[in-house]
Amino acid sequence: MPKSLLAPIELSSSIELQNRVVMAPMTRRFSDKNGCPVEQAINYYSKRSDAGLIVTEGTLISEDAIGYGNIPGIYTENQITAWEKVTKAVHDKGGKIFLQIWHCGRVSHSHFHNGKLPISSSETVMTTELGNSGFQCEASRAATLTEITALIKDYGRAAVNARKAGFDGVEIHGANGYLVDQFLHHCTNKRTDSYGGSHQKMAKFCLDVVKECGEQIGFDRVGLRLSPAGHMAEIEAHPDDKFVFAHLLGELNAMALCYVHTGNFDDSVVFTELDGMTMTGFIRKHYKANVIASGGYDISTALEFCDENCNNLVAFGRPFLANPNLITLIQTEQKWIEYNKQMLETLE
Template sequence: MTQSLFTPFVLNERLMLNNRILMAPLTRCMAGPGLVPTQTMADYYARRADAGLIISEATIIRADGQGYPNTPGLFTQEQIAGWRVVTDAVHEKGGKIFAQLWHTGRVAHPHFWGGDEVLAPSAVGIEGTVPRMRELAYLVPRALTVAEIATLVEDYAKAAENAIEAGFDGVEIHGANGYMIDEFLHHDTNRRTDEFGGSAENMVRFPLQVVDAVIERIGAWRTALRISPAAYFNIAPDNRDREVFDLLLARLDERELAYLHGGIFDDSVHYDYLDGRVSDYLRAHSRHTLVGVGGYSADTGASAIDEGKFDLLAIGRPFIANHDYVARVKAGQEVLAYSDEQLPVLY
């Protein structure tokens, strides 16, 4: 059933993956002081290096992008050096690893960087408190100025450059799951009336600027993108979003990318305004290599690949519970069940 997962995959003319199983980005909140990756993190990733590609935990591009405790950064030399230990460990095991670049947007909290405000596309807050730090209530953000948006684009590009300096094989721009880039793409969180909001053409402008800046800095073959056409996490759905993502995907088809990754927790959900599942929508509207994710097992993921629904399979929580996930699947062995108690554990 899973044989297709273990065939090598040519991502592009410069990157060959040993198999089609990707380790999905998994926030672990285990960075050290200064948000520097630790030796324990290097050991954790190296144990999973038999994945065709590891996508790192989401990694913040600058200090005010932090929304969770102890999430690693890629904006200081100490952080770059810490990530170099991680990437060296993965490469020594024959693996490949991309850095996922992150700004949490309105989900950020100034507690983490000693500031007094949060930045987002629009001054639209989110209810609730910071996970693991329930005493911190979310703030209503301040809308970015046009000049600040230009600076943010450069900060994404600089983080991509830092990722390559740190030894990553490429980057995945985190444009999904209700964070900064995704907030520009949904009407619920983007209520701007300038050149970055109010129409599909304007709402895709910032995400495409980030993609173009990263491509210019490190090359398209090392640049991937994750997006969430379905507003299912921290954002209210709006049928008008379909037009935005239709345009975004059309514009992305004019560019080269390493791959396109769907941002969804459960890909079995049918969204009326997308005419089906997220993976089906992406396949119908994108020519890029597609990564499927969202509740798949090795068996169901392999079947979806065989049916042409996507090209690569990203596995999340089972990789936390099974550092040897790939070997277990290949040998037909039982995969250990994930539990929330494993979240703070790196092994």
């Protein structure tokens, strides 16, 4: 039996998990036009409640955070009420669930912002197709210092609303080329003020968001997802990005966070800009507390990672889509059903 994966772990002073298997956040668009999760979301998450921790799909911190259609939010009373049904269903089955709070930043289109360009750390141009929206990303505008202050408050308010909705905590989406990540990479952060121009200043927005959320709901209920290397959303490799993330992770060591979570699709990839390390390898080198690895793990590689450090956990994405009973399959050492994209058409 894979004991290290199934062993309980103290995620923080407030949260103990029944095992080290995490359900990774995956955008499912299970919401109505008002950003309220629908009935399908209740069934989807509750069926996977035996994961040590569920991290939800990315959820918008404000109306302006949008980048795609049918994405849930956590900024209205109706959204909070709708999410309460999800958290109750998970808790009724003994599970733990965090809400991933999200701002898309430049991964958006002026269509969603009444003709105004989407906000980012700096003025940049993207050409990527924007999910299922029918739009293509375009130019972004640099956030003013006043807007940055408001954005930080939006993250804190989203964390408070998540707790009102019954979530055990929040995961700040600081990965995969979205707003927080845009401040952390040289290709997207061209600022020369207090939020750019040096490694310390480039890390400041992320740290300010973490501090705001921690002060609002307790650092023991806050996690953070990071992508130290460029791998999506037109985040280009830069040799100095590693210094930004090394500084950031060093500062996070002084905070009693729940965890840092790798945002990657294939964590076997090594990155030149990270001195030949994987993303999780780089995070584990610089961060001393709980680390959740994610990106293409199977039972063998997951066990290997968990055996390396008592503070290690592993997140699975597609295996949880294909196998709602993944924990049972791990416990009984049975073969997993392989994921295929046709499953998304009938996913429950």
